[in-house]
Amino acid sequence: MAEPNTAAQPSQEFEKVLVNSSTEVASFDTHDKTPLQKIQHFLHSTPAAVPFVVLVVSILVFGLAIGGRFFSSYTLTLILQQIAVVGMLGAAQTLVILTAGIDLSIGVIMVISAVVMGNCAVTYGLPAPLAVAAGFVVGGACGLLNGLLVSRLKLPPFIVTLGTWYVIMSTNFIYSENATIREADVTAVTQWLHVFGVTFKVGAAVLTLGVVAMVVLVFGLWYALNHTAWGRHLYAVGDDPEAAKLSGIRVGKVLLSAYTIAGLIAALAAWVSIGRNGSISPSAAVTDYNLQAITAAVIGGISLFGGRGSILGTLIGAMIVGVVSMGLNMLGADPQWKVFLTGVLIISAVAIDQWIRKVAA
Amino acid sequence: MAQEPILTARGLVKRYGRVTALDHADFDLYPGEILAVIGDNGAGKSSMIKAISGAVTPDEGEIRLEGQPVHFRSPMDARAAGIETVYQNLALSPALSIADNMFLGREIRKPGLFGKLFRTLDRSAMEKMARSKLSELGLMTIQNINQAVETLSGGQRQGVAVARAAAFGSKVVIMDEPTAALGVKESRRVLELILDVRRRGLPIVLISHNMPHVFEVADRIHIHRLGRRLCVINPKEHTMSDAVAFMTGAKTPPGEAIAA
Numbered sequence: 001m002a003e004p005n006t007a008a009q010p011s012q013e014f015e016k017v018l019v020n021s022s023t024e025v026a027s028f029d030t031h032d033k034t035p036l037q038k039i040q041h042f043l044h045s046t047p048a049a050v051p052f053v054v055l056v057v058s059i060l061v062f063g064l065a066i067g068g069r070f071f072s073s074y075t076l077t078l079i080l081q082q083i084a085v086v087g088m089l090g091a092a093q094t095l096v097i098l099t100a101g102i103d104l105s106i107g108v109i110m111v112i113s114a115v116v117m118g119n120c121a122v123t124y125g126l127p128a129p130l131a132v133a134a135g136f137v138v139g140g141a142c143g144l145l146n147g148l149l150v151s152r153l154k155l156p157p158f159i160v161t162l163g164t165w166y167v168i169m170s171t172n173f174i175y176s177e178n179a180t181i182r183e184a185d186v187t188a189v190t191q192w193l194h195v196f197g198v199t200f201k202v203g204a205a206v207l208t209l210g211v212v213a214m215v216v217l218v219f220g221l222w223y224a225l226n227h228t229a230w231g232r233h234l235y236a237v238g239d240d241p242e243a244a245k246l247s248g249i250r251v252g253k254v255l256l257s258a259y260t261i262a263g264l265i266a267a268l269a270a271w272v273s274i275g276r277n278g279s280i281s282p283s284a285a286v287t288d289y290n291l292q293a294i295t296a297a298v299i300g301g302i303s304l305f306g307g308r309g310s311i312l313g314t315l316i317g318a319m320i321v322g323v324v325s326m327g328l329n330m331l332g333a334d335p336q337w338k339v340f341l342t343g344v345l346i347i348s349a350v351a352i353d354q355w356i357r358k359v360a361a
Numbered sequence: 362m363a364q365e366p367i368l369t370a371r372g373l374v375k376r377y378g379r380v381t382a383l384d385h386a387d388f389d390l391y392p393g394e395i396l397a398v399i400g401d402n403g404a405g406k407s408s409m410i411k412a413i414s415g416a417v418t419p420d421e422g423e424i425r426l427e428g429q430p431v432h433f434r435s436p437m438d439a440r441a442a443g444i445e446t447v448y449q450n451l452a453l454s455p456a457l458s459i460a461d462n463m464f465l466g467r468e469i470r471k472p473g474l475f476g477k478l479f480r481t482l483d484r485s486a487m488e489k490m491a492r493s494k495l496s497e498l499g500l501m502t503i504q505n506i507n508q509a510v511e512t513l514s515g516g517q518r519q520g521v522a523v524a525r526a527a528a529f530g531s532k533v534v535i536m537d538e539p540t541a542a543l544g545v546k547e548s549r550r551v552l553e554l555i556l557d558v559r560r561r562g563l564p565i566v567l568i569s570h571n572m573p574h575v576f577e578v579a580d581r582i583h584i585h586r587l588g589r590r591l592c593v594i595n596p597k598e599h600t601m602s603d604a605v606a607f608m609t610g611a612k613t614p615p616g617e618a619i620a621a
Contacts (some may be wrong), residue, residue: 042507228480229468232461236454246452248437248466307456 047301049315050352054299055320055346070330073205079322083296084196084210085110085273087170087318089289090296091218092265093256094314097297098225100238103259105146105165106266108253111282112172113139113270118181118280128192135265142168143263147256162334169224169285176282184280186337197275210272217265225311234258238306262342281312295342296321299349303357321343365428367392367564368413368444370532373406373422382408383419390533395555395565397575397596400585401608405539410568411583414441414446414535426532437466445530449537451522455511459490460484461584462510463525494528498557518549520554524566527558534558536564540574552578572601584608 043049063070069341089106094101142164149160186193187341196210225231236244237254245251274280300317302309324345325338372389374381382405390396400406411417413424415433424431426442430495433439436446445507453462464487470476480569495506498520510518519539526534536555540548548571555578559565569575575582576596584591584607592614606612 035385041512044512045507223479227484229470229482229484230480232457232465232482233466236457236461238463239454239456243452243454244449244465246436246446246450247454247462248440307454 006110011038032199040356040358043352045260047308047356048108048310049318050318050349051270051300051313055316055323058320058323058327062323066327066330072328073203075326075330077205077207077211078261079319080211080214081206081208081276082316082326083322084208084214085269085276086289086292086296086321087214087315088269088272089293090300090314090318091214091311092262093290093293094300094302094309094311095221095234095265095296096157096301097304098234098238098263098306099258100241100253100304101255101258101295102161102304103146103149103262104290105142105160105168106161106262106293107287108165108169108172108285109139109142109263110270110273110289111166111267111285112142112175113267114274114280114284115172115181115282116178117193117270117274118186119176121193122181122185125189128190131190132192135270136264138282139263139267139270140260141263143260143266143273146263148261150259151252151255160214165290172282172285172289178282180282181280185215186274186278193271194275196272197278200338208274208275212271213268214315216217217268222311230254230257235307240307268306269348278292292321295346299342299345301349301353303353304350305357308357309355317349363486364391366390368424370409370413370424371411371422371499373409373419373424375412375417375419376406378474379587383412383422385422386585386589388583388590388618389412389593390564390566391581392564393559393560394580395561395567397567397569397579397582399569399572399575399582399604404585404608405588406568406585408536408588410446410537410566411568413439414444415550416446424507434560440529443530444535445520445526446535447526447537447539447563449541450458450616452520453522458507458509459495459521460488460519462493462508463487463491463528490528491524494524496520498524498527498554509589514547515543519543519547519551523551523554524556527561527563530563532563533566534563535568537568539567540569540571544562548574564589572604576604578602582620584614586610 069075089110092106093103096279117131117135120126120134127132131221144225146161146164150157151154165279196208196213197204198209225234233244233249233254236247236249237251241251296318297314298317299303299320300309300315302314321342324341328338366389368390370386373383373386375383386405386409388409398406398410408417413506414421415436415438418434431442448473454465457465469483469486471481475481492506510521513521523539539555543551552574555565555567567575567579579596582594582596582604584594584604586608594604594614603612607614
């Protein structure tokens, strides 16, 4: 503490009584907390803890209900294969949600990127690297468009991406004439578009390169979000854009980068989805990839109000959905129960987020 | 004052449509002093402070820092020149840690390959510096520098914002209403902080509506009225009632005060 000085001897009449009072005000001590408050603090500093517990519990519950079949590494890795695409889209969505935005167009960006990759390779006969690059250009350009509309024209992200969702979806149908590119046609031209479908074995576990790509992507983004200035700025912008601006962060640039990178990740997810599905279908655009990606992020503890959550949570969120749907499948339950449970999980996740936000000193 | 002022402004004009917020306003800040800026609402004091801190660009007039003309186009420019501002809303990011907040917008990267290639942040260097800056200002009974700012009390947050300004402000620190949102005891602590910062040799511009606080810590008081500097008074020679009277136009300031 600084030594007593003139200011410590209040010169104002009404403050004279303060001399004998406690001077502990601005110290950072933490007083005793109830166990519940301790949990709240722990969750506040470790946002991926809740989804992690939910994941472990759901694996245990389904494991007990189904038995050894569920615990086999084959089943567990099959779940990973099934969530690779949604996990990647969820990661893209996470970047945007962290800025307090939302990207409703992420699913159709993926589909149009896949269609462009397929058409370039099969219809135009371009070499595979060029076809893939064309897909990334389209995905990145769609993301850039979202980013420009949000950061330059300052339109609300919900409206911008709702609009681009329709625009990109219809462009996709018009451009592709809703023609599916068959797996055999792709395979006849190149193996490269299916590279992420390549499987390999680690013991009894069967993994695809797509799963590896998802894990590498998520950990790469985790590193960028937590250990680079760009990541810290992304959180700051989502948390309080005004404060971020006054702290010297170029808010527009950060937003632009978030939407553009989300578009590029969608293109990568497109490549992975070609590997998984074999064929390329423009009508995949009607699948609710957007909502699945948002669901993974929200269940994973990413706050829709921005600035809070860990991208590892999104990966866990996607796994939770994967585990629940696989478990219910194996139990032979009506698939609607999966949808039902997803709804329950989303509402619980947001309720827990609100509670954690109320953390007090 | 025999010394040269460190920061001066001459003939600042800022118009917003038909409203003239600054009407040829002047401003002088001398090294090592606390200059309070007071004025009624709408007198243009915040426009003047924004011009000095780079948040607005004046339409006319000249700002000089250590005798050199400066043209700030953004708060970044002013910061680069050594002028730090503690905003009334503190400009802290609630979910980020104390250390992250102190280095927001000017993070330190690791030396060598990791910093260049992967742009890795040097967490330990930033935490160390944040900790030492907070201790210098006597704020260091803190246990966890990685605590999120939103878990701190109002006075603690103000402390972090002041420490950030004092750590990076090499020439001038501007504080906008630092005690406005605080309780009596926390205000007291922040006033001590302000005096601490002055002891370290940094001149401070203090914008405040709180007359007792202003009269307690300020060396000189700049009274703003109708978009320009009305006068500069010595708090030891005038009473609070005088200041309020000058500020509202109820009384005309003495001739020598205008020259000060």
